[in-house]
Amino acid sequence: MITRESPKYGLRRGAWQSAVVMALSTALLLFGSGCRRQEPERATAVPRDLNVLLITLDTTRADHLSCYAVAPGFSPASEGAPPSPRSRLALKGSARRGGATYAQTPHLDALAARGVRFEHATAQVPLTLPSHACIFTGTYPEVHGLRDMGGFVLDSRHVTLASMARQAGFRTAAFVGSKALNRHFGLQQGFDVYDDQMTSRDLEGQLPGIYPERRAGVTTDHALDWLKVHAKERFFLWVHYYDPHEPYDPPEPYKTHYAKDPYSGEIAYTDEQVGRLLDSLDENHLRDRTLVVVIGDHGESLGSHGEMTHGIFIYDDTLHVPLILAGPGVPADKIIASQVRSIDLLPTIAEFLGLPPKPDAQGVSLWSLIRRGQAVIGKRANYAYIETLYPKTYMNWSELRGVRTDRWKFILAPQPELYDLEHDPQEKENVIKHHRTEAEQLQNLIWEVIGPPGQNRNLTYSPVSRESQRELASLGYVSGGTSHEVVLNMSGPDPKEMVPVLRAMQEAEVFMKAKAYSQAARVMETALHSDPSNPTARIHLASAYERQHDWRHAIQTYQAAIERGRSTDLILARLGKAYLRVGELAKAIDALGKASLLNPTDLDTLRNLGTAYLQLGRVEDSEKAFRAIAVQDDHYAAAYNGLGLVAIQRGDANTAQQQFERAIETGPDEPEPLLNLGLLYQKTGNKQEAIRYYERFLKKARRDQYAEQIADVREALHELRGGR
Numbered sequence: 001m002i003t004r005e006s007p008k009y010g011l012r013r014g015a016w017q018s019a020v021v022m023a024l025s026t027a028l029l030l031f032g033s034g035c036r037r038q039e040p041e042r043a044t045a046v047p048r049d050l051n052v053l054l055i056t057l058d059t060t061r062a063d064h065l066s067c068y069a070v071a072p073g074f075s076p077a078s079e080g081a082p083p084s085p086r087s088r089l090a091l092k093g094s095a096r097r098g099g100a101t102y103a104q105t106p107h108l109d110a111l112a113a114r115g116v117r118f119e120h121a122t123a124q125v126p127l128t129l130p131s132h133a134c135i136f137t138g139t140y141p142e143v144h145g146l147r148d149m150g151g152f153v154l155d156s157r158h159v160t161l162a163s164m165a166r167q168a169g170f171r172t173a174a175f176v177g178s179k180a181l182n183r184h185f186g187l188q189q190g191f192d193v194y195d196d197q198m199t200s201r202d203l204e205g206q207l208p209g210i211y212p213e214r215r216a217g218v219t220t221d222h223a224l225d226w227l228k229v230h231a232k233e234r235f236f237l238w239v240h241y242y243d244p245h246e247p248y249d250p251p252e253p254y255k256t257h258y259a260k261d262p263y264s265g266e267i268a269y270t271d272e273q274v275g276r277l278l279d280s281l282d283e284n285h286l287r288d289r290t291l292v293v294v295i296g297d298h299g300e301s302l303g304s305h306g307e308m309t310h311g312i313f314i315y316d317d318t319l320h321v322p323l324i325l326a327g328p329g330v331p332a333d334k335i336i337a338s339q340v341r342s343i344d345l346l347p348t349i350a351e352f353l354g355l356p357p358k359p360d361a362q363g364v365s366l367w368s369l370i371r372r373g374q375a376v377i378g379k380r381a382n383y384a385y386i387e388t389l390y391p392k393t394y395m396n397w398s399e400l401r402g403v404r405t406d407r408w409k410f411i412l413a414p415q416p417e418l419y420d421l422e423h424d425p426q427e428k429e430n431v432i433k434h435h436r437t438e439a440e441q442l443q444n445l446i447w448e449v450i451g452p453p454g455q456n457r458n459l460t461y462s463p464v465s466r467e468s469q470r471e472l473a474s475l476g477y478v479s480g481g482t483s484h485e486v487v488l489n490m491s492g493p494d495p496k497e498m499v500p501v502l503r504a505m506q507e508a509e510v511f512m513k514a515k516a517y518s519q520a521a522r523v524m525e526t527a528l529h530s531d532p533s534n535p536t537a538r539i540h541l542a543s544a545y546e547r548q549h550d551w552r553h554a555i556q557t558y559q560a561a562i563e564r565g566r567s568t569d570l571i572l573a574r575l576g577k578a579y580l581r582v583g584e585l586a587k588a589i590d591a592l593g594k595a596s597l598l599n600p601t602d603l604d605t606l607r608n609l610g611t612a613y614l615q616l617g618r619v620e621d622s623e624k625a626f627r628a629i630a631v632q633d634d635h636y637a638a639a640y641n642g643l644g645l646v647a648i649q650r651g652d653a654n655t656a657q658q659q660f661e662r663a664i665e666t667g668p669d670e671p672e673p674l675l676n677l678g679l680l681y682q683k684t685g686n687k688q689e690a691i692r693y694y695e696r697f698l699k700k701a702r703r704d705q706y707a708e709q710i711a712d713v714r715e716a717l718h719e720l721r722g723g724r
């Protein structure tokens with residue numbers, strides 16, 4: 001047992017200091033895991049013994065699946081034998097059609113061959129979270145309110161597909177591949193299990209839009225484990241694969257086979273994992289009782305229209321997604337050409353499961369189209385409303401809205417655009433001058449969805465759920481006056497006019513990846529001359545300075561944004577971190593504190609704030625910051641590590657030990673709590689335990705991050721083992 005002396009830690013001040021500093025030196029995040037909250041009672045009486053497996057493919061262009069890329073009517077899987085599990089077909093590398101490449105996707109092709117493939121499914125938003133919210137609520141963003149990445153939480157008054165299924169007695173489970181769909185955004189509503197647990201990598205210096213992710217193989221493993229237990233129950237299972245999202249880094253053998261086209265490699269790898277899920281349904285004899293729905297959340301521009309990834313524009317490159325349905329009642333080998341929308345999935349799946357229709361759904365059930373080839377007449381089903389606020393919120397450019405029909409695409413921008421998709425599917429030629437009437441009619445459809453023009457559509461950021469609000473307020477976070485408003489009046493530059501700035505950011509990213517930081521900085525300095533009020537461009541520039549450890553220039557860059565009235569929570573958070581790097585604690589606390597008030601869901605910032613307070617000896621403030629993390633995520637190891645350090649400052653060894661143990665339990669790969677507990681045991685005279693935790697620390701600590709501490713611990717171990 002542990003021998004505990006009364007609190008007289010003879011710790012070298014430097015030792016605790018270094019433990020504190022270490023908390024700053026890494027930005028490892030550990031978020032929560034599934035099934036924490038107890039679920040409300042479930043109703044009984046489900047009409048039919050059926051299940052749903054919904055698979056969402058992140059960032060997947062329809063034309064990059066082989067069943068979409070090859071000529072209509074040809075499906076590799078329907079020719080000859082169906083592909084064997086883990087078919088070697090997938091390993092041939094990307095194929096070409098015209099000038100474009102695509103992935104070999106034998107499992108998705110086979111699924112399409114035994115079901116329905118929609119040629120023209122349109123996502124409503126080219127962004128992960130808003131697009132998934134359209135799928136799960138059957139409504140457009142104006143209704144569900146998840147307008148952007150970050151800043152919004154799905155209100156609990158919204159009924160989701162998962163909550164409808166659970167209400168009807170289904171087991172519900174979600175396995176997501178990225179923190180972009182973190183439970184805190186609200187999509188966990190209705191799920192018995194919401195597995196968003198993933199070890200984060202060090203995200204310091206990362207550019208906006210990069211979220212921690214996990215490989216499809218891991219997500220599949222978790223989903224299959226769940227299915228093993230629940231295969232005999234009626235279930236609604238959602239699996240989300242994030243792999244095709246940048247950075248494109250498929251595992252072997254796809255890495256080699258798709259060396260020239262790693263994006264397609266990620267899709268081919270994801271297809272393999274879809275195959276594992278489908279095999280498992282077969283092994284459990286569930287194929288005839290399970291509706292399988294596969295849809296993309298958005299596409300990827302891959303350089304088209306000057307955009308490499310997604311979010312800025314609303315061309316088909318980023319909104320045309322794959323959609324495949326197969327299972328009981330779905331005719332085999334059918335291709336449907338009419339446009340359908342991601343908001344149509346909820347009514348479709350609800351009808352399949354015999355659930356009552358959702359009154360506020362804006363999508364329509366696709367069953368009449370699937371069974372009889374008849375599109376729904378009326379109900380605004382003949383067009384898709386599309387939008388992106390990303391150019392406004394991230395770039396300070398104009399937001400974009402639009403409408404897409406089978407024939408036309410209208411984009412409402414400072415310079416509006418009209419494309420005749422029948423003759424110009426690539427959307428290259430703006431024909432608005434020749435088709436004024438069509439453009440006007442299409443524009444009116446936008447007002448039909450979002451309400452008449454001229455009405456105030458400004459948005460207030462509210463990143464905290466109603467449930468967390470009270471707890472956070474009691475800790476001093478969230479105050480009414482700090483909310484951040486976005487003015488949506490199409491002011492700011494037209495995104496298509498800003499392609500040179502977009503290209504500069506993309507070029508800077510390439511330089512950054514090549515570690516050519518000063519070149520990246522030069523590119524961004526030039527870009528900022530033409531677009532000085534772009535907050536993301538500033539972050540790109542500051543990141544280039546940060547990578548060179550030029551904290552002073554990074555600080556100046558962030559301050560320039562603030563002086564221009566462009567202080568986002570992200571800019572303040574990064575400014576605070578830069579101040580920490582140069583040891584200006586008071587300024588760091590000022591910036592981090594402001595960032596935390598704007599967005600208390602940024603746990604990394606709260607962690608930095610807590611650590612900075614600790615270094616200044618402001619123990620109570622520090623405790624509040626760490627507690628604000630813990631109330632939002634009880635699996636965030638660094639919060640308990642921080643609370644342990646707070647206890648040390650108060651001379652409370654018992655609490656410190658408990659908190660460090662909890663940190664180790666929730667984050668067994670985090671080195672800091674191991675070191676801190678080792679130190680605590682050493683200073684309280686428990687040599688054996690000290691040795692044990694120090695050894696564990698050495699196993700987890702990376703040399704580049706913990707060089708100094710590793711040397712100290714080695715020396716301490718030598719002493720503890722009686723070396724001298």
Ligand SMILES: [Zn+2]
Nearest residue numbers: 058059128297
């Ligand atoms: Zn996405």
